[in-house]
Amino acid sequence: xxxxxxxxxxxxxxxxxxxxxxxxxxxxxxxxxxxxxxxxxxxxxxxxxxxxxxxxxxxxxxxxxxxxxxxxxxxxxxxxxxxxxxxxxxxxxxxxxxxxxxxxxxxxxxxxxxxxxxxxxxxxxxxxxxxxxxxxxxxxxxxxxxxxxxxxxxxxxxxxxxxxxxxxxxxxxxxxxxxxxxxxxxxxxxxxxxxxxxxxxxxxxxxxxxxxxxxxxxxxxxxxxxxxxxxxxxxxxxxxxxxxxxxxxxxxxxxxxxxxxxxxxxxxxxxxxxxxxxxxxxxxxxxxxxxxxxxxxxxxxxxxxxxxxxxxxxxxxxxxxxxxxxxxxxxx
Amino acid sequence: xxxxxxxxxxxxxxxxxxxxxxxxxxxxxxxxxxxxxxxxxxxxxxxxxxxxxxxxxxxxxxxxxxxxxxxxxxxxxxxxxxxxxxxxxxxxxxxxxxxxxxxxxxxxxxxxxxxxxxxxxxxxxxxxxxxxxxxxxxxxxxxxxxxxxxxxxxxxxxxxxxxxxxxxxxxxxxxxxxxxxxxxxxxxxxxxxxxxxxxxxxxxxxxxxxxxxxxxxxxxxxxxxxxxxxxxxxxxxxxxxxxxxxxxxxxxxxxxxxxxxxxxxxxxxxxxxxxxxxxxxxxxxxxxxxxxxxxxxxxxxxxxxxxxxxxxxxxxxxxxxx
Numbered sequence: 001x002x003x004x005x006x007x008x009x010x011x012x013x014x015x016x017x018x019x020x021x022x023x024x025x026x027x028x029x030x031x032x033x034x035x036x037x038x039x040x041x042x043x044x045x046x047x048x049x050x051x052x053x054x055x056x057x058x059x060x061x062x063x064x065x066x067x068x069x070x071x072x073x074x075x076x077x078x079x080x081x082x083x084x085x086x087x088x089x090x091x092x093x094x095x096x097x098x099x100x101x102x103x104x105x106x107x108x109x110x111x112x113x114x115x116x117x118x119x120x121x122x123x124x125x126x127x128x129x130x131x132x133x134x135x136x137x138x139x140x141x142x143x144x145x146x147x148x149x150x151x152x153x154x155x156x157x158x159x160x161x162x163x164x165x166x167x168x169x170x171x172x173x174x175x176x177x178x179x180x181x182x183x184x185x186x187x188x189x190x191x192x193x194x195x196x197x198x199x200x201x202x203x204x205x206x207x208x209x210x211x212x213x214x215x216x217x218x219x220x221x222x223x224x225x226x227x228x229x230x231x232x233x234x235x236x237x238x239x240x241x242x243x244x245x246x247x248x249x250x251x252x253x254x255x256x257x258x259x260x261x262x263x264x265x266x267x268x269x270x271x272x273x274x275x276x277x278x279x280x281x282x283x284x285x286x287x288x289x290x291x292x293x294x295x296x297x298x299x300x301x302x303x304x305x306x307x308x309x310x311x312x313x314x315x316x317x318x319x320x321x322x323x324x325x326x327x328x329x330x331x332x
Numbered sequence: 333x334x335x336x337x338x339x340x341x342x343x344x345x346x347x348x349x350x351x352x353x354x355x356x357x358x359x360x361x362x363x364x365x366x367x368x369x370x371x372x373x374x375x376x377x378x379x380x381x382x383x384x385x386x387x388x389x390x391x392x393x394x395x396x397x398x399x400x401x402x403x404x405x406x407x408x409x410x411x412x413x414x415x416x417x418x419x420x421x422x423x424x425x426x427x428x429x430x431x432x433x434x435x436x437x438x439x440x441x442x443x444x445x446x447x448x449x450x451x452x453x454x455x456x457x458x459x460x461x462x463x464x465x466x467x468x469x470x471x472x473x474x475x476x477x478x479x480x481x482x483x484x485x486x487x488x489x490x491x492x493x494x495x496x497x498x499x500x501x502x503x504x505x506x507x508x509x510x511x512x513x514x515x516x517x518x519x520x521x522x523x524x525x526x527x528x529x530x531x532x533x534x535x536x537x538x539x540x541x542x543x544x545x546x547x548x549x550x551x552x553x554x555x556x557x558x559x560x561x562x563x564x565x566x567x568x569x570x571x572x573x574x575x576x577x578x579x580x581x582x583x584x585x586x587x588x589x590x591x592x593x594x595x596x597x598x599x600x601x602x603x604x605x606x607x608x609x610x611x612x613x614x615x616x617x618x619x620x621x622x623x624x625x626x627x628x629x630x631x632x633x634x635x636x637x638x639x640x641x642x643x644x645x646x647x648x649x650x651x652x653x654x
Contacts, residue, residue, distance in 0.1 A: 191601070220593065279492075
């Protein structure tokens with residue numbers, strides 16, 4: 001069976017006053033039905049722009065200059081704006097980090113969900129509103145009839161995110177993109193929202209792309225993971241592989257720099273945290289060679305000369321680094 | 333145990349939200365509710381809790397940016413709310429704050445060096461060339477180089493800006509640093525750099541930290557003792573390892589259970605997480621609506637913070653038995 005979504009060599013660029021930058025630079029990935037792909041990376045690595053490229057929602061000054069995005073057998077990049085609009089919110093949907101800014105403050109939340117339903121399904125306003133109450137119930141909002149009459153500001157952050165999810169789920173999408181869905185929420189509410197997303201995924205056999213900077217969320221909620229750095233995927237595999245045996249020095253650095261080791265066991269608090277020196281390079285003046293070069297403890301001449309490409313080191317475990325074999329030897 | 337530096341006694345802070353044209357009801361938010369807390373010299377006390385639990389209000393009370401509704405805070409034995417202007421100025425030299433957002437907490441029109449130098453000018457410390465010298469010295473200590481002295485905040489990354497904020501807090505050689513979510517705006521790889529720096533500086537300058545965060549992993553790494561806050565109250569307080577290895581309060585357990593583990597093989601949670609924090613004041617325990625161990629007594633009487641074991645405090649009727 002072909003994957004639900006397949007992206008090949010996607011390049012999304014932005015034209016700014018300081019020149020053109022490649023926010024997404026040659027990304028390829030695939031997601032199967034019923035699977036959660038976690039995309040992890042630090043701010044500015046292009047993970048949000050990747051999601052917006054899939055949704056056909058990139059800002060005005062951006063454009064996709066290369067690649068294919070095949071969803072349910074069709075190349076989204078060859079479609080007209082109207083054809084994409086029919087898919088967006090219907091076959092694929094997205095939820096965002098800050099539900100307060102994604103909801104319209106002057107409409108009741110029930111009406112906002114009904115609007116999506118009316119747009120994609122041939123229902124009367126009354127039926128659509130009734131259905132929106134049912135959707136609110138499905139995402140675990142207590143007293144959905146009453147809450148449907150509320151305005152966004154009357155709801156808590158967690159409830160607003162549930163409304164966003166209800167809206168995204170209103171037309172039974174086959175793909176849900178969740179961009180930092182819990183970053184603005186407290187840790188107990190975060191756990192509830194992640195549980196809700198995985199429950200809905202199981203129930204509807206839906207695929208989820210979960211974008212986050214939090215490795216813990218990836219470990220808990222995703223089956224596959226892609227690590228992004230400066231616009232590129234530097235490592236991808238199933239979650240267990242990446243956490244047990246990270247191949248790329250950046251992935252290793254990220255996991256090692258967590259304040260409590262991945263086991264959560266008796267780590268020594270007096271010890272220094274391992275750090276990744278320096279900071280992410282500016283996309284405006286990228287040097288040739290590997291983008292992680294200046295922060296990498298294993299960098300050598302080859303890394304400065306040529307940019308590494310994704311290579312398969314184990315079954316389904318890909319990494320873009322020239323020195324993976326040397327690093328692995330050193331580790332064992 | 334070492335000397336007492338700050339003692340907080342029965343401090344309360346209520347905010348009156350008032351009534352507006354659209355909102356006829358008068359609402360009072362009890363942001364800090366009858367808190368007792370001690371800070372000992374040289375320790376790091378971690379204050380953890382979810383948004384709206386009053387941890388930042390408590391910090392603002394300690395630094396005297398807010399006046400309490402009732403209660404006292406003693407610094408080295410003296411009530412800080414009875415200070416005159418002169419004493420207040422020395423107090424502010426001794427207690428400094430590091431802010432969460434390194435973007436909004438630095439003046440965009442001032443260079444890094446002049447931001448760090450400003451406290452010295454305000455407090456009339458040193459001559460001009462001495463000030464320059466100590467600024468450069470401190471910049472080196474926090475990991476900024478000389479060439480960056482004349483740059484402006486927008487030329488720095490988030491992590492470097494936080495270093496400027498830290499240098500500004502340290503230039504007066506304070507005794508107590510209140511760090512309010514100092515790393516939550518930073519990327520993971522930069523967080524580790526700043527946490528290491530804060531640990532080093534504590535050693536070098538002999539500081540005491542009140543470290544506020546919602547991130548239980550960060551709190552665990554940094555703190556000697558930890559206080560857990562829920563809706564304006566401290567519900568549990570104990571040594572670091574006690575909190576994480578054997579939490580007594582159901583809320584602490586819920587927090588720890590909600591924390592996503594970095595081990596993909598450990599996907600099951602030890603506790604069901606339900607409900608949301610309710611701001612409306614209820615009779616009895618403020619956690620009762622979310623608590624799986626709720627019993628009759630919880631809706632009748634408010635549990636007070638009691639010493640359950642040696643240096644272990646918990647505000648739950650069933651502490652120790654659940």
